[in-house]
Amino acid sequence: MKNGRNILAEKFSDFAAETEASEMDAAWEAIRHHLPVKRKRRVLAWIFLAGLFVSAWLITTEMSQRTLSGTGIESAGAGNPPPSLSEKSSRDIAEGSGPGQGANGAARPVQENPEHDEITIVPAKVMKPANNSFRNREAGESTELAIKAEVGSDGSVNDPDPEMTGNADHLNPVLFIGFRTKTNDSVIAAVRAIPRPHLLRKRWFAAATAGPALLVTRYQQGRVSEVSWQVAGTLGYELGRNWLALVSAARGGAAGEQQATSQGTEAIVKRVTFTSVSSSFDSLVGYREIIHTRRTTQLYNYFLTAGFERALVRRPRMGLSAGCGAGVQLTAFESETTVRFGSDTIVQKKTQTVIPISSVIPQPEEPFTQSKRIFYAAPAVRLNFRLGRSLWLTSRAEITIPLSGKLIQDSRKESVLNSSGGGPQQFNNLDQTLPPYPMASKQVVLSVTAGLSLRL
Amino acid sequence: MEKGLETIVRECKAGSEKAYKELFARYYRLLLGIAMRYIPDRDEAKDVVQDSLIKIFKNIHTYSEQNSFEGWMKRIVQNTAINQYRRNLRFDPDGDTHLEKEPDNEFETMVSALNAKSILLLLHKLPEGYRTIINLHLIDGYSHPEIASMLGISPGTSKSQLFKARKYLRELLASDLKLFSA
Numbered sequence: 001m002k003n004g005r006n007i008l009a010e011k012f013s014d015f016a017a018e019t020e021a022s023e024m025d026a027a028w029e030a031i032r033h034h035l036p037v038k039r040k041r042r043v044l045a046w047i048f049l050a051g052l053f054v055s056a057w058l059i060t061t062e063m064s065q066r067t068l069s070g071t072g073i074e075s076a077g078a079g080n081p082p083p084s085l086s087e088k089s090s091r092d093i094a095e096g097s098g099p100g101q102g103a104n105g106a107a108r109p110v111q112e113n114p115e116h117d118e119i120t121i122v123p124a125k126v127m128k129p130a131n132n133s134f135r136n137r138e139a140g141e142s143t144e145l146a147i148k149a150e151v152g153s154d155g156s157v158n159d160p161d162p163e164m165t166g167n168a169d170h171l172n173p174v175l176f177i178g179f180r181t182k183t184n185d186s187v188i189a190a191v192r193a194i195p196r197p198h199l200l201r202k203r204w205f206a207a208a209t210a211g212p213a214l215l216v217t218r219y220q221q222g223r224v225s226e227v228s229w230q231v232a233g234t235l236g237y238e239l240g241r242n243w244l245a246l247v248s249a250a251r252g253g254a255a256g257e258q259q260a261t262s263q264g265t266e267a268i269v270k271r272v273t274f275t276s277v278s279s280s281f282d283s284l285v286g287y288r289e290i291i292h293t294r295r296t297t298q299l300y301n302y303f304l305t306a307g308f309e310r311a312l313v314r315r316p317r318m319g320l321s322a323g324c325g326a327g328v329q330l331t332a333f334e335s336e337t338t339v340r341f342g343s344d345t346i347v348q349k350k351t352q353t354v355i356p357i358s359s360v361i362p363q364p365e366e367p368f369t370q371s372k373r374i375f376y377a378a379p380a381v382r383l384n385f386r387l388g389r390s391l392w393l394t395s396r397a398e399i400t401i402p403l404s405g406k407l408i409q410d411s412r413k414e415s416v417l418n419s420s421g422g423g424p425q426q427f428n429n430l431d432q433t434l435p436p437y438p439m440a441s442k443q444v445v446l447s448v449t450a451g452l453s454l455r456l
Numbered sequence: 457m458e459k460g461l462e463t464i465v466r467e468c469k470a471g472s473e474k475a476y477k478e479l480f481a482r483y484y485r486l487l488l489g490i491a492m493r494y495i496p497d498r499d500e501a502k503d504v505v506q507d508s509l510i511k512i513f514k515n516i517h518t519y520s521e522q523n524s525f526e527g528w529m530k531r532i533v534q535n536t537a538i539n540q541y542r543r544n545l546r547f548d549p550d551g552d553t554h555l556e557k558e559p560d561n562e563f564e565t566m567v568s569a570l571n572a573k574s575i576l577l578l579l580h581k582l583p584e585g586y587r588t589i590i591n592l593h594l595i596d597g598y599s600h601p602e603i604a605s606m607l608g609i610s611p612g613t614s615k616s617q618l619f620k621a622r623k624y625l626r627e628l629l630a631s632d633l634k635l636f637s638a
Contacts, residue, residue, distance in 0.1 A: 016485035
């Protein structure tokens with residue numbers, strides 16, 4: 001007779017668990033991203049390079065278009081032709097800035113500032129962007145950040161069911177186009193490379209993303225196109241089968257370029273100093289025409305977001321999840337402004353480091369410092385569909401609600417009017433010839449992002 | 457025509473995703489069955505199989521064709537399952553060690569009347585320590601010295617635990633049968 005050992009061994013010799021096909025699919029999806037497939041890295045690198053190339057090409061196209069328009073302005077010498085009605089937003093029209101008005105066409109009057117007994121250049125109109133493109137841009141970035149944060153949720157190596165949210169973003173390069181409703185006219189086209197999340201411990205994981213993005217924003221003065229480089233890191237913790245806690249930190253390095261051509265008149269002030277009697281006086285010598293002003297900015301956005309996400313529907317071909325994050329965003333920028341007066345060119349470079357949280361009050365001597373810190377909350381919903389074996393349609397809707405924040409742009413007008421200090425007055429700060437870089441207001445922004453995601 | 461296991465393994469070693477998938481499709485259920493013997497919770501068992509398969513795929517180049525591939529995979533699943541629970545494993549103090557020398561006919565009769573699925577349900581009712589010993593010794597065929605080194609216990613403890621585990625299982629079987637006949 002067989003002993004118990006043999007009987008049990010025999011009973012279980014071919015024992016296989018019963019599994020459903022969907023269960024098998026999910027298990028395979030969880031495993032396949034850890035496979036040591038040799039060609040995978042190479043393909044990833046190629047896609048990344050292709051993304052770079054496409055971005056570069058798009059930028060070149062955009063820049064060449066802009067150069068053409070710039071040439072026209074320079075040769076005309078009479079200012080930037082006003083944007084067509086179709087280009088202007090309904091808000092512009094409502095505000096009455098019709099063709100021929102606004103900063104583009106108007107010369108800047110010269111006023112005397114009685115307080116300082118000196119000549120100050122006052123913009124004809126403190127220009128207001130057609131929309132808060134900067135705000136929107138950042139809202140867009142926070143959307144992207146949220147998407148990146150989701151990388152953790154989907155790419156969690158610890159997640160027993162990678163179809164949890166039906167997302168395919170994990171571990172893959174993501175190509176998406178973002179749209180903004182109402183408060184935003186910006187369009188983002190980006191290529192994202194998302195390496196494999198790294199399992200730190202049983203339930204902890206880390207994920208990262210990097211990639212270029214091309215952002216085109218329309219505002220009153222025309223379009224602004226920027227190429228941004230973004231890297232982000234996500235630290236995640238799986239709370240349960242459907243719950244994830246995520247902390248994301250991102251640095252959005254936007255190699256932004258903004259060009260604005262403003263025509264105006266510069267007052268040339270000559271200072272004569274009598275050292276022997278320690279006194280001086282300024283005399284107005286004349287005016288000269290500004291032909292072209294150009295500003296290049298490089299933006300740095302730092303985000304830190306913490307949030308939770310929960311899968312609501314998990315199906316092999318569809319996933320729905322909802323989450324909410326809250327965080328802080330710090331912005332700093334570096335800008336270079338070039339002004340052309342006929343054959344003369346003046347270049348001014350200004351570097352602004354990141355603003356510490358405790359010190360966001362602008363310095364009077366830097367009237368154009370534009371930095372900010374915003375605390376925000378961002379509830380979001382994500383819905384994804386599987387289109388094919390490796391192709392997913394990913395979409396996300398997010399509402400960014402600013403909770404508190406300091407916007408330094410508000411001080412600009414006052415700073416211009418009160419700008420003091422002696423010396424040759426011509427363009428102590430060349431940014432005066434440009435409208436302020438559009439900054440955020442405390443505005444709730446709804447962002448919708450949709451894209452295609454291809455799994456390798 | 458179905459590919460031979462040797463070919464699949466060779467292709468896996470070359471890094472072919474298709475071969476990995478084939479291997480997965482062929483063995484996932486079997487490996488899950490093994491994991492479920494050790495771990496009652498199905499989701500946790502799936503986790504163990506997932507971790508094991510990742511280990512298998514990553515280390516497939518170290519597998520030598522002279523050994524049984526299936527055995528190699530099973531061992532990885534067993535080790536992963538045991539490692540997951542090793543810290544929590546509790547064994548009764550040795551007390552009187554009764555070494556079972558004679559075959560337990562009653563136990564064998566009862567076990568032989570059940571199918572694998574029913575036995576699995578009974579195994580899940582056992583305390584973790586007992587279940588592990590029964591799995592390792594009675595089903596997977598490890599000797600007591602091997603079990604001792606795997607679990608960090610003495611061979612004597614392994615034997616006494618097995619004795620108690622069998623007794624416990626027999627009681628469970630008896631009560632289940634009684635329930636059934638009532």
